[in-house]
Amino acid sequence: MAGKSKKYENRKKNKKERKEKEQQEASGVTEKSSESLTVPSTSTDDVEIKSEVMSTSPGWNVDNIAKTLEITSSDTSQCPEELQQGPEGTSSSKSEVIDESCDKPKRNEQEFRNEEEKFRRGEQKYYQVRKDYHGNKSNEKFDQDSKGTPRRNYQDSNRNNSRRSSASRDREFDNWDSNKFNNDEETENVIETFGDLFCADDEYALGHCVAEDMNMGSGIATEFRSKFKRVDELLEQRIRQGDVATLLVDKRYVYYLVTKRYSNGKPTYETLFRSLRRMREHALDKGVKKIALPRIGCGLDGLEWKMVKSMLQFIFKGVDVEIKIYNFQQGSQSAIQPPKPKCRVKNVLKSVADIESYTIIIYPCSRDENITKTMTDLDKKFNIRTDYGRSRRNLGDVIRTDTRLNYILYGVVVKERAQDPVNYVHFQRCIKEINQRNNKHDQYEYVAMEAFRDDPDNMVINKLVNLMRNTFYYNVEVYICWPEELKQFAPRELEYS
Incomplete structure (x- = not known):
C-alpha cells in the first residue's frame, strides 16, 4: 500500500513539473510575440504590424515594410488590402488583426x-x-497521394496532352474556356432539332467526330463510313488531331472532325475546339452556308453537350453559317442499322517469314529497286526476287508469288520511292484485288503482314489494319507480325508465339 502511494506521489509531482514547464514556455512565446513595429503617423492612430508574422508571411519583405511605414493613417487609399480590412471585413486604419494560431494570413x-x-x-x-x-x-x-508524391494538376489531360507553356496555348480557346459559364446568350445560327441527320437537305454539309486512324467502328461514325466510304482518301489527307478532313460527295461537303488520335481514346474540349475552328475556316473559304451535325463528342466520346453547345455558339458567333444539331431520335432508321461484321486481327511477336502455312503474306514495296529487310527474309525462304524483278511496278499493282509450301505472297506497290510515305489509296486498291482473287480462287483464311515504321507517320500500321479489317471478308483472320526490334511499338494485346 505504501509503494502504491509513493508511486502516485511521483506521478503527481512529474505532472506538476511538466505543467510548470509548459507555462514557462508559453510565457516566453508571449513575450517574444509582443514585440511589434509601430508605424509613425501624423495622427494619433497607429498601425501596428507584428514583426514575427511579417517575417514569415510570403507577401512581406523589406520594401513592403518601408512602403508601409511611409503610409499615414489619413491616406488609406494607398494602404495594402490586408491593412484596410478590419477583424470582420470592416474598414480599419488602425491595425491588422492576424490569427496567431496560423503561420500566415489567409488569402481572400x-x-x-x-x-x-x-x-x-x-x-x-x-x-x-x-x-x-x-x-x-x-x-x-x-x-499529395498516399506516397507523398505531388498529384498531377487537374488541367493535365489524359489523354494524350503534354503540359504546354503559356506562350504556346491557344488564346481563342482560353477565351472561351474562361467565359464558358458566363455565356448564356443564345445565337440564332445554332439550332437544335429531332430527326435523322442523313435526311437533312442537300444544301447542308454534314459532319461528325473521328480519330486519326479513321476506324469509325461504332456509333454514328459507322453510318458515315458505310454511306460515304472513301476511307483511303481520308487517310491520304494525313490529318492530325485538332484538324478536319473533308470529302466532296455530290456537291456536298462531309466534314470529319479529328478530335483524338486512336479510335479507342477520348477527345478533349481543346482538340474539339480546334477541329470546329478549322471547319469554320473551310466553310467560309468554300462558301458553305449550312452544316448539319449530331451532338458531336457527346455520345461515346463522353463530353458534355452544354459545354459543346457553348463552344459552337462561341466559334460561329457573327459568322454567316447555320449550324443545325440533329438530336438522336429513338427508332430512326440509321440508328438501328447494325454494323457489318469485320475480319479479326491478331498481333503476334514473330517474323512474317515464320508464319504458319496456308497463309497469304503481304509485303509493301516501292517502284524503285529498293529491297527491304522483310523482303530479304522472305526471299531466303520463298525466293521472291525473281517475280519481283520481272514484274511491272506501278503504284497500286500487286506482285504475286506462288510457292510449293502452301503460301501465297503478294507484293503491294504503295510507294514511289523507298523514303516516301505509304500511299493509302493505292494500298486500298491492292487489298481489294487480293481479296477478290482469294474469294474466287484461293480461299485462304489467313493473311499476314509484318509491321514496320514509316516516319513521320507513326500510326501507319493502325491505318493499314483498319483498311484490311474493313476490306477482307469476315471469315478471314489477319495477323500483324511484330519483329523483335519493333516490340516496343506493339500494342498491349501482343501474342507470343
Whole structure:
C-alpha cells in the first residue's frame, strides 16, 4: 500500500513539473510575440504590424515594410488590402488583426482565383496555390497521394496532352474556356432539332467526330463510313488531331472532325475546339452556308453537350453559317442499322517469314529497286526476287508469288520511292484485288503482314489494319507480325508465339 502511494506521489509531482514547464514556455512565446513595429503617423492612430508574422508571411519583405511605414493613417487609399480590412471585413486604419494560431494570413477568394488563373497559364504550380489558400495541414491529402508524391494538376489531360507553356496555348480557346459559364446568350445560327441527320437537305454539309486512324467502328461514325466510304482518301489527307478532313460527295461537303488520335481514346474540349475552328475556316473559304451535325463528342466520346453547345455558339458567333444539331431520335432508321461484321486481327511477336502455312503474306514495296529487310527474309525462304524483278511496278499493282509450301505472297506497290510515305489509296486498291482473287480462287483464311515504321507517320500500321479489317471478308483472320526490334511499338494485346 505504501509503494502504491509513493508511486502516485511521483506521478503527481512529474505532472506538476511538466505543467510548470509548459507555462514557462508559453510565457516566453508571449513575450517574444509582443514585440511589434509601430508605424509613425501624423495622427494619433497607429498601425501596428507584428514583426514575427511579417517575417514569415510570403507577401512581406523589406520594401513592403518601408512602403508601409511611409503610409499615414489619413491616406488609406494607398494602404495594402490586408491593412484596410478590419477583424470582420470592416474598414480599419488602425491595425491588422492576424490569427496567431496560423503561420500566415489567409488569402481572400479573389487572390486565390487570380493565382489559380496564373497556374492555368503555366506560371505557377496548382498544388502550391491550394496550399497557400487552404493552409499547409488542411490540404495535404488533396495535394499529395498516399506516397507523398505531388498529384498531377487537374488541367493535365489524359489523354494524350503534354503540359504546354503559356506562350504556346491557344488564346481563342482560353477565351472561351474562361467565359464558358458566363455565356448564356443564345445565337440564332445554332439550332437544335429531332430527326435523322442523313435526311437533312442537300444544301447542308454534314459532319461528325473521328480519330486519326479513321476506324469509325461504332456509333454514328459507322453510318458515315458505310454511306460515304472513301476511307483511303481520308487517310491520304494525313490529318492530325485538332484538324478536319473533308470529302466532296455530290456537291456536298462531309466534314470529319479529328478530335483524338486512336479510335479507342477520348477527345478533349481543346482538340474539339480546334477541329470546329478549322471547319469554320473551310466553310467560309468554300462558301458553305449550312452544316448539319449530331451532338458531336457527346455520345461515346463522353463530353458534355452544354459545354459543346457553348463552344459552337462561341466559334460561329457573327459568322454567316447555320449550324443545325440533329438530336438522336429513338427508332430512326440509321440508328438501328447494325454494323457489318469485320475480319479479326491478331498481333503476334514473330517474323512474317515464320508464319504458319496456308497463309497469304503481304509485303509493301516501292517502284524503285529498293529491297527491304522483310523482303530479304522472305526471299531466303520463298525466293521472291525473281517475280519481283520481272514484274511491272506501278503504284497500286500487286506482285504475286506462288510457292510449293502452301503460301501465297503478294507484293503491294504503295510507294514511289523507298523514303516516301505509304500511299493509302493505292494500298486500298491492292487489298481489294487480293481479296477478290482469294474469294474466287484461293480461299485462304489467313493473311499476314509484318509491321514496320514509316516516319513521320507513326500510326501507319493502325491505318493499314483498319483498311484490311474493313476490306477482307469476315471469315478471314489477319495477323500483324511484330519483329523483335519493333516490340516496343506493339500494342498491349501482343501474342507470343
